[in-house]
Amino acid sequence: MKQLLRMAWQNLNRNRRRSFFSALALGMGISLLLLMAAVLDGEYRDALDAAIRLQSGHLQVRALTFDEGKTSLAWTDLIEKPGDLAMRISTLAPVLAATPRLIASGFVAGSDQSVGVRLFGIDPSSPASAPYQQGLKSGAWLTSDDRDGVLVGEKLAAQLNLNAGDKLNLTTNTSNGDVDQQAFVVRGIYSTRTPGFDNTTVLMPLVKAQAFTQAGDHASLIFVLLNDIDQTEPVKTALQTATYDVRTWSQLNDVVVQTQRLSQSYMVMLYLIVLAITATVVVNTLIMAAFERTREIGILSAIGMRPGTIMALFLIESAFLALGGIAIGLVLGGALVAYGTLVGFFIGDVGATGLLVGSTIYAHLTVGDAVNLIVAGLVVTLVGALFPAMMASRMEPVKALRGG
Amino acid sequence: MEVARVEHASKVYKIGEVETHALNDASVTIASGEFTALVGPSGSGKTTLLQLIGCLDQPTSGAVFVAGKDVSRLNRNQRADMRRDTIGFVFQFFALIPTLTAFENVELPMLLGANKLSDGERRKRVTSLLESVELADRAANRPDQMSGGQQQRVAIARALASKPTFILADEPTANLDTANGKQIMDIMTRLNQETGVTFVFATHDQRVISYARRIVTMRDGRIVES
Numbered sequence: 001m002k003q004l005l006r007m008a009w010q011n012l013n014r015n016r017r018r019s020f021f022s023a024l025a026l027g028m029g030i031s032l033l034l035l036m037a038a039v040l041d042g043e044y045r046d047a048l049d050a051a052i053r054l055q056s057g058h059l060q061v062r063a064l065t066f067d068e069g070k071t072s073l074a075w076t077d078l079i080e081k082p083g084d085l086a087m088r089i090s091t092l093a094p095v096l097a098a099t100p101r102l103i104a105s106g107f108v109a110g111s112d113q114s115v116g117v118r119l120f121g122i123d124p125s126s127p128a129s130a131p132y133q134q135g136l137k138s139g140a141w142l143t144s145d146d147r148d149g150v151l152v153g154e155k156l157a158a159q160l161n162l163n164a165g166d167k168l169n170l171t172t173n174t175s176n177g178d179v180d181q182q183a184f185v186v187r188g189i190y191s192t193r194t195p196g197f198d199n200t201t202v203l204m205p206l207v208k209a210q211a212f213t214q215a216g217d218h219a220s221l222i223f224v225l226l227n228d229i230d231q232t233e234p235v236k237t238a239l240q241t242a243t244y245d246v247r248t249w250s251q252l253n254d255v256v257v258q259t260q261r262l263s264q265s266y267m268v269m270l271y272l273i274v275l276a277i278t279a280t281v282v283v284n285t286l287i288m289a290a291f292e293r294t295r296e297i298g299i300l301s302a303i304g305m306r307p308g309t310i311m312a313l314f315l316i317e318s319a320f321l322a323l324g325g326i327a328i329g330l331v332l333g334g335a336l337v338a339y340g341t342l343v344g345f346f347i348g349d350v351g352a353t354g355l356l357v358g359s360t361i362y363a364h365l366t367v368g369d370a371v372n373l374i375v376a377g378l379v380v381t382l383v384g385a386l387f388p389a390m391m392a393s394r395m396e397p398v399k400a401l402r403g404g
Numbered sequence: 405m406e407v408a409r410v411e412h413a414s415k416v417y418k419i420g421e422v423e424t425h426a427l428n429d430a431s432v433t434i435a436s437g438e439f440t441a442l443v444g445p446s447g448s449g450k451t452t453l454l455q456l457i458g459c460l461d462q463p464t465s466g467a468v469f470v471a472g473k474d475v476s477r478l479n480r481n482q483r484a485d486m487r488r489d490t491i492g493f494v495f496q497f498f499a500l501i502p503t504l505t506a507f508e509n510v511e512l513p514m515l516l517g518a519n520k521l522s523d524g525e526r527r528k529r530v531t532s533l534l535e536s537v538e539l540a541d542r543a544a545n546r547p548d549q550m551s552g553g554q555q556q557r558v559a560i561a562r563a564l565a566s567k568p569t570f571i572l573a574d575e576p577t578a579n580l581d582t583a584n585g586k587q588i589m590d591i592m593t594r595l596n597q598e599t600g601v602t603f604v605f606a607t608h609d610q611r612v613i614s615y616a617r618r619i620v621t622m623r624d625g626r627i628v629e630s
């Protein structure tokens with residue numbers, strides 16, 4: 001066995017350039033797949049992370065009849081005395097923050113166009129509002145008692161040509177089914193670096209939002225952030241009562257979660273396709289080697305090496321090539337992934353509906369992805385190598401030895 | 405005692421429509437300890453006969469017995485084991501493995517064997533085999549670092565490695581000059597006398613034939629004299 005490994009190694013060394021390029025083909029395939037897997041994973045992680053931080057929270061507590069598609073402001077669809085409920089939820093140990101939010105739809109009438117917007121009534125002092133505050137680009141953050149100030153997302157502000165200090169005319173639906181209109185002052189412009197959020201959302205203090213929409217002491221939902229995402233289910237169980245509907249982040253972001261699953265299965269197919277292509281390079285190398293070494297295989301056979309052992313010799317050679325390719329792939333791919341993780345890839349504004357995608361994608365490589373890829377690379381190459389290995393093992397020693 | 409026997413063996417090669425009767429109802433018995441030359445004009449079937457006796461190929465009809473076993477009843481692995489355990493080969497074109505040193509080439513058949521020697525014993529045996537073909541000082545050389553005669557002597561040492569009952573040599577001196585050819589024949593003769601291993605060698609060369617104690621003559625795939 002030791003001798004077989006040495007022979008396999010020396011055989012690859014005979015045509016170093018060819019062996020290197022075969023391994024390189026596999027390595028390039030693996031490095032690109034590694035990068036793709038990492039980018040895809042990073043994208044979904046960021047999307048989910050953004051969705052949780054900005055929009056859904058880890059959990060939401062809402063009225064049983066609440067329907068997020070409608071943003072109904074009817075009192076029966078809202079939570080009464082949300083401040084008290086949020087306070088009670090905050091006392092649970094795993095909860096980082098629990099804060100009432102009121103969500104209304106409306107539009108901003110600009111000088112030449114009206115733009116549909118989403119009104120977010122938030123508690124400016126809650127830690128849950130930090131992502132918006134951290135993203136403040138210009139102007140000042142809201143105070144809870146501000147009665148005519150709003151914050152406008154960067155994209156929306158650009159579209160409406162608004163700057164901090166400008167006036168804007170906001171129209172909203174109200175709880176009793178009317179519409180109301182009021183002039184506000186743009187206190188500041190914020191950016192969450194998530195264009196899909198920033199181009200529709202206007203933030204105002206909860207109290208003002210309640211007054212503007214005539215919602216009284218009601219909120220659409222209690223937005224709950226946890227210290228640890230893994231605590232979601234236990235906290236949900238603790239919060240669940242007959243009077244409220246408690247939703248988890250995965251229910252609230254089912255589009256993201258399902259898209260992620262789907263794209264993971266696409267990735268597996270892509271793995272197999274790319275690896276099959278690179279494996280043909282290795283297989284081709286081995287076929288050439290088998291033909292070149294016809295005589296030598298005949299000698300081995302003549303001195304009594306069994307067909308199975310000759311096959312093993314070729315499989316070991318292919319395993320060496322595969323391992324070399326994997327090593328190259330990990331180095332090249334590691335460099336690409338490191339770049340993608342630290343610097344990221346700027347993609348601009350491509351937020352799809354239901355998917356909050358940052359303007360820069362950061363790669364994130366999971367150990368699972370890397371291990372899957374290494375195993376897949378090795379297995380696909382070895383399976384491909386079965387053919388030339390069998391071919392070599394079936395060569396007739398006679399043919400191999402005639403005619404020098 | 406016989407080591408191999410060929411009974412009414414024929415071998416027909418077919419290339420497209422053309423049939424070549426390389427061997428035509430040939431029968432011959434090789435006894436233990438023989439030093440036999442297989443002679444005959446080019447194309448008379450010498451190589452073909454050696455391949456049948458060597459379990460490298462099967463006859464189209466007739467039977468070949470090696471070590472008392474009917475070769476046609478053996479599967480590929482059993483034939484490989486038969487070659488490994490009972491037969492040594494020396495070919496016209498010094499068939500060594502180019503990536504291995506002289507030492508490793510001689511060692512290889514022993515690594516394939518089931519009854520493995522210890523590392524120490526194996527090394528000792530390789531060294532003594534190389535000494536017996538007067539190549540102790542070339543152990544570390546690869547084939548491309550040796551002359552043809554030296555390579556052929558390594559091949560003889562390798563053929564002896566797994567203690568075969570007989571060695572088949574197909575024109576072992578055809579690619580060598582007279583001096584080297586003579587050295588090969590002297591070594592083979594000595595090994596035959598010292599170890600009792602049987603040699604069968606095919607040749608055209610009159611000087612080589614003169615070493616033989618038995619001569620089997622072939623013509624047109626038939627054994628005309630033995």
Ligand SMILES: Nc1ncnc2c1ncn2[C@@H]1O[C@H](COP(=O)(O)OP(=O)(O)OP(=O)(O)O)[C@@H](O)[C@H]1O
Pocket residue numbers: 402417418419424425426444445446447448449450451452453
């Ligand atoms: N693989 C093959 N396919 C077709 N014909 C073959 C094959 N091998 C040998 N022959 C033919 O069989 C006949 C016997 O060949 P063989 O090699 O046994 O002769 P030989 O006595 O060894 O000749 P030489 O002295 O030239 O080596 C020849 O006519 C040869 O052309």
Ligand SMILES: [Mg+2]
Pocket residue numbers: 450451452574606
């Ligand atoms: Mg011949």
